[in-house]
Amino acid sequence: MAEAVLFDIDGTLISTGGASDRAWKRAFKELHDVDADVPAVTDKGVPDPEVGRVVFKSAIGREPTDEEAEALMRRRLDHLPEEVESSPGYLVKDGVVELLEKLIVDGKMLGLTTGNVEEAAHIKLSRANLNRFFCFGGYGSDSPDRTELTKKALERGKLISGRTLDLARCFSCGDTPRDVEAGHGAGIRVVGVATGEYTAEELLEAGADAAVRSLREGLPY
Numbered sequence: 001m002a003e004a005v006l007f008d009i010d011g012t013l014i015s016t017g018g019a020s021d022r023a024w025k026r027a028f029k030e031l032h033d034v035d036a037d038v039p040a041v042t043d044k045g046v047p048d049p050e051v052g053r054v055v056f057k058s059a060i061g062r063e064p065t066d067e068e069a070e071a072l073m074r075r076r077l078d079h080l081p082e083e084v085e086s087s088p089g090y091l092v093k094d095g096v097v098e099l100l101e102k103l104i105v106d107g108k109m110l111g112l113t114t115g116n117v118e119e120a121a122h123i124k125l126s127r128a129n130l131n132r133f134f135c136f137g138g139y140g141s142d143s144p145d146r147t148e149l150t151k152k153a154l155e156r157g158k159l160i161s162g163r164t165l166d167l168a169r170c171f172s173c174g175d176t177p178r179d180v181e182a183g184h185g186a187g188i189r190v191v192g193v194a195t196g197e198y199t200a201e202e203l204l205e206a207g208a209d210a211a212v213r214s215l216r217e218g219l220p221y
Contacts (some may be wrong), residue, residue, distance in 0.1 A: 002221045003166055004109040004157050004182075006150065007134075008174035009121055011044060011196030012215075013096050016124055017089020019082065024055060027075035031068075034059045044197060045178035047115035047140035047149070048073065080123050092128045093195045095216030100133040105127050111157050111163070112137030113150045113172050113182065146178050147185030154186060171221055177206035184221065191219055 005028070007013055009022075021038040028036035041058040042051050052072050056064040084090060103110055114121050118139040125131045138153030150172065158165045171189040172179065177197030182184050183190035184207060192203025192211035200211035210220045 002108060002171055002219075003161075003169040004111060004154075005103060005219070006113040006137075006153055006157075006170070006172035006188075008176075008179050008193075009112065009114045009116055009124055009171070010047075011093075011175035012173055012179075012193050013093060013130060014124060014128060015091050015093070016084055017087040017091070019083035019087040019124075020076075020120070022087075023076045023083045024051065024072075026083075027072050028055065030060060031072060031075055032060060042092065043075045043178075045115060045146065045174075045176040047146065048117045048120060048143045049140055049144045050115075050198045052076070060076060073085065077117070077119050077123070080120055081126075084123055084127050092130070093193075094214040095218075096130070097128075099215045099218065100130070103132060109136070109157055110134050111137070111153050113146075113174070113179075114138075114155045115140040115146060115149070115178075117141035127161060133189040146182035150182045150186040150188075154188070171209070172217070173219070175203075177203070180206045180208045189221065191221070 021164045023082050023087045024038045025036050028034050036055050036059045038055055039149035042054055052069055112134050122131050136156040142152040145198035154182045167187055172183040172190045173193050180190045189209040194200040194213045200213050
C-alpha cells in the first residue's frame with residue numbers, strides 16, 4: 001500500500017481553461033508591449049520559470065535578465081487569480097474530489113509535484129477548494145527541472161512524516177511524459193492519467209508503471 005501520493009496539477013487534477021496563458025499574455029503586453037503566444041512556443045508540463053524564459057526569447061529575441069524574468073513572473077501572478085476565477089473553461093477532472101477524499105480517509109499523505117511556482121499552484125487549486133487535500137509539494141519555484149522539484153516534494157514529505165516516509169511506497173500521478181520522467185528520476189513509480197493530451201497507451205509507452213483513463217477509475221497502488 002502507498003504511503004504518499006504526489007499529483008501533478010494541470011491536466012491531472014484540473015484544467016484552468018487557458019487562464020495561465022492569458023495571465024502571461026497580459027504580463028508581456030504590459031511590460032514589453034508584445035503579443036506573446038504561450039501555447040505556440042511551450043509544451044505541456046514545462047515549469048513556469050522556463051515558460052517565461054522561452055516565451056521571452058521567442059517574443060523579444062534574446063534571453064531575459066533575471067530582473068526581467070522576475071518582473072514578468074510577478075505581473076503574471078498578479079493577473080492569475082482574476083484569470084482563474086473568471087475562466088469559463090475551468091474544470092476539475094473527473095473523479096478527482098472523490099479520489100482525494102478517499103485517499104485522505106485511508107490515511108495517505110498527499111502532495112503536489114508541479115511545474116507551477118508555489119503561488120500559482122495554490123491559486124489554480126483554490127477555485128475548486130482543492131488546496132485542503134495537500135500537505136506538501138515540489139514546485140517550479142524550487143527548480144526549473146521537473147525531476148529535482150519532485151525530489152524536493154519527497155524531501156518535504158519526509159520531514160512532515162517525521163522522516164518515516166518510505167519512498168518505495170510512494171508514487172506520482174501525471175498526464176504527460178514529463179511527469180513520468182520526473183517521477184522515475186526521483187526514484188518513485190508513476191501512474192499516467194490520460195485526462196490531458198496523451199492517451200493511456202501513450203503514457204505507458206513513455207514508461208508509466210500503470211495508466212488510467214481518468215481518476216474516476218481509482219489508482220492501482
